[in-house]
Amino acid sequence: MIDLHSHTTESDGTYSPRELVEAAVAEGLEALAVTDHDSFNGYELARPIAAEAGLNLICGIELSTKVRRGHRKTVHLLGYFLEGEPCGDLVDWLRELQSTRRDRNRRLADKLQSMGMAVTLEEVEALGRSMAGRPHFARILVSKGYVANYREAFDRYLDESASAYVDREEPTLEEAIGRLRASGGISSLAHPVRLNLSDREEEERLVATLAGQGLTAIEAHHSDHGPEDTARYLDLAGKYGLKVTGGSDFHGENKPGVRLGVGPGHLDIPMRVLEDLRG
Ligand code: AMP
Ligand code: FE
Ligand code: FE
Ligand code: ZN
Numbered sequence: 001m002i003d004l005h006s007h008t009t010e011s012d013g014t015y016s017p018r019e020l021v022e023a024a025v026a027e028g029l030e031a032l033a034v035t036d037h038d039s040f041n042g043y044e045l046a047r048p049i050a051a052e053a054g055l056n057l058i059c060g061i062e063l064s065t066k067v068r069r070g071h072r073k074t075v076h077l078l079g080y081f082l083e084g085e086p087c088g089d090l091v092d093w094l095r096e097l098q099s100t101r102r103d104r105n106r107r108l109a110d111k112l113q114s115m116g117m118a119v120t121l122e123e124v125e126a127l128g129r130s131m132a133g134r135p136h137f138a139r140i141l142v143s144k145g146y147v148a149n150y151r152e153a154f155d156r157y158l159d160e161s162a163s164a165y166v167d168r169e170e171p172t173l174e175e176a177i178g179r180l181r182a183s184g185g186i187s188s189l190a191h192p193v194r195l196n197l198s199d200r201e202e203e204e205r206l207v208a209t210l211a212g213q214g215l216t217a218i219e220a221h222h223s224d225h226g227p228e229d230t231a232r233y234l235d236l237a238g239k240y241g242l243k244v245t246g247g248s249d250f251h252g253e254n255k256p257g258v259r260l261g262v263g264p265g266h267l268d269i270p271m272r273v274l275e276d277l278r279g
Contacts (some may be wrong), residue, residue: 005247
């Protein structure tokens with residue numbers, strides 16, 4: 001069993017890179033990809049620990065993108081096999097993305113303040129450092145008693161459809177696919193079920209377009225996917241010549257129902273998926 005989608009404390013997970021490697025070893029995983037949001041820090045920190053533990057660790061990342069520029073909805077794109085030299089350009093680009101995150105966080109703090117909630121950018125950054133984001137805003141809203149829990153923080157204020165939401169400038173899927181490819185990596189459309197395209201034809205059109213733009217793979221196996229979802233994405237992969245990836249999207253205590261490797265219980269992704277991806 002392998003897991004190609006996981007997060008550490010370097011983005012919005014609650015396991016440190018060391019704890020994540022230890023959990024992967026405890027679960028008996030044959031390979032683990034660290035796919036923190038917009039950052040390689042978690043992977044870099046986990047690498048020597050995994051080497052010592054004899055764990056096959058894959059360099060990954062999860063990028064936030066938009067289908068089209070100016071679109072409100074964020075789509076996640078996974079990148080893999082990005083170790084090595086050409087990565088320099090990618091790291092510079094990630095630094096640019098950081099500044100749009102910081103700008104968004106400032107506007108989000110302003111908006112919450114204008115709604116009467118005392119939340120400052122400084123507090124959020126103390127908690128989340130360079131990857132400070134909405135999960136940290138949520139924790140502060142909970143700790144100050146403005147909401148009862150994390151769920152309510154998103155439902156009332158932070159979700160894309162909620163009252164304090166402010167948009168962030170993000171690259172297009174096409175640009176991100178190209179950047180990953182130019183850095184010697186591959187891309188995979190993350191948890192496609194979250195695109196929320198109830199119209200199956202629209203979903204298929206998007207997959208076809210992305211395949212034409214150089215997308216390598218689609219994340220057919222994911223904690224949020226039911227058996228029909230997985231079957232549909234495997235079909236689409238076959239139809240458009242895409243490879244397949246899969247993972248639990250482990251976030252530690254931030255997603256309590258999801259275990260490394262098995263997700264909510266149904267995942268069992270074989271090593272063959274990784275071999276096909278490399279081949
Ligand atoms: P950010 O990159 O700062 O905009 O935060 C995005 C992260 O917030 C995602 O990776 C999720 O962990 C979390 N998130 C976004 N929307 C929701 C939601 N509706 N409910 C719970 N968590 C969410
Ligand atoms: Fe996340
Ligand atoms: Fe994601
Ligand atoms: Zn993820």
